[in-house]
Amino acid sequence: MKTVFTRTPTLKDCPTHYCPGCGHGIAHRLIAETIDELGIRGRTIGIAPVGCAVLAYNYLDVDMVEVAHGRPPAVATGMKRTNPDKIIFSYQGDGDLAAIGTAEIIHAAHRGEQITVIFINNAVFGMTGGQMAPTTVLGQVTATTPQGRQTTSEGYPLQVSELLALLPGAIYVERCSVYNPAQIRKTKKAIKHAFELQVSGAQGLSLVEVLSPCPVYWRMTPVKAMEWIENEMTKVFPLGRLKG
Template identity: 60%
Template sequence: MSEINIQDIIKPENLVYEKTKLMTDKTLSYCPGCGHGTTHRLMMEVIEELGQENDTIGVAPVGCSVLAYEFMNVDMQEAAHGRAPAVATGIKRLWPDKVVFTYQGDGDLAAIGTAETIHACNRGEQIVIIFINNGIYGMTGGQMAPTTLPGMKTSTSPYGREIESMGNPLKITELIAQLPGTYYVTRHSVQTPAAARKAKRAIKKAFQNQIDGKPGLSFVEVVSNCNSGWKMDPVQSNTWMEENMFPYYQLGDIKVDGKLL
């Protein structure tokens, strides 16, 4: 067998996959196996495929993805904790023809920013919200989140989340789906290639809705893992997510084209 020269293979006609140019070359700050990186890539692929590179403004959150603006190669603003939907409102109202998105975690969107989330949804702001739900505060070291499951151990619920004293996990996605201002509400995951492809279709639909001027906000939840916060390896955390998170946070569309399913 003759030796294969790698340089002979790198030709445009052999190209089957390319990193989107809307992801920078900066090394991701996320833990190996974390869903943030995959979700970033899916979003940036969608924005590139929709030809919106020069017309998109993103709003980054506070949390593990606080540095999302270093990885996403579009104009970005870094918001205070929980305030991204208000920041995005300010942008979209003054630049209605631009594409505006927020990228937020569960603590950001469903605890400190609940008011901003609900009211942006209720006003029907024509923005996209991508919501990463991993049931924990990753960046600050694994504290309990509004979405932490009953009995789940975190550094501020070391004996497990006790519903009587710590309250229930908040299904914010079902909550905002009830509001007439939301147009598209869906829940996905990105832990397998099949799941990531589905999630990408949902993200694309969300951005397309905004480009088409559909009346209302498009909201995509991505149920994700946090292997470091959950004290598991990446494979274990994906299994745990499938067995524990998915039954509580059921995947699939909740509201499509303004109609609850």
């Protein structure tokens, strides 16, 4: 029988620490497959975030750097400018990119750095215990918004991709999701396109936002969490190519 699907070599053969049904595992696999398909494993450097994916360097078999919270775009800037032939990507969650690291990502895009950013948006601070994130949708119950997020006290969800799409330095911005196999295929295409742009030497930042489930802190089963992305989260964060 022909093998249709198996683990890609760049994804290390070890179990992950993620909760059952977490979207990080899918995103890791898509990045690993992209790296293998493009044949850039030997010259790729990844940057792991602070957050649930802090141990991403244990799972991706490429050179990885762990940096301070929210600072991957700043470190990636230095790495890309000193090693222009290397492929630099950062993997960041919404706590890392949309909260503490907002200044870094906006200015990296504003300067038009030639890096690829994979932004995992799960609308909650997963690692620290499910507190409200800037991307938490209105009415969503979290540890710090037990009555649901209210505009009067907590403001509105932050749509980072729309912000970045306005900047001329960002050449490619797309929002995808992983709620079903068809969307996962689209996400794979988007991630691959973002890497291809960098490989081809395109002048600017490429970012792929991935709407990802956090079943534990959304207080749902993994299947319900996927449905919640499809039915609720995509209303606030519409899928599609925003730029490029």
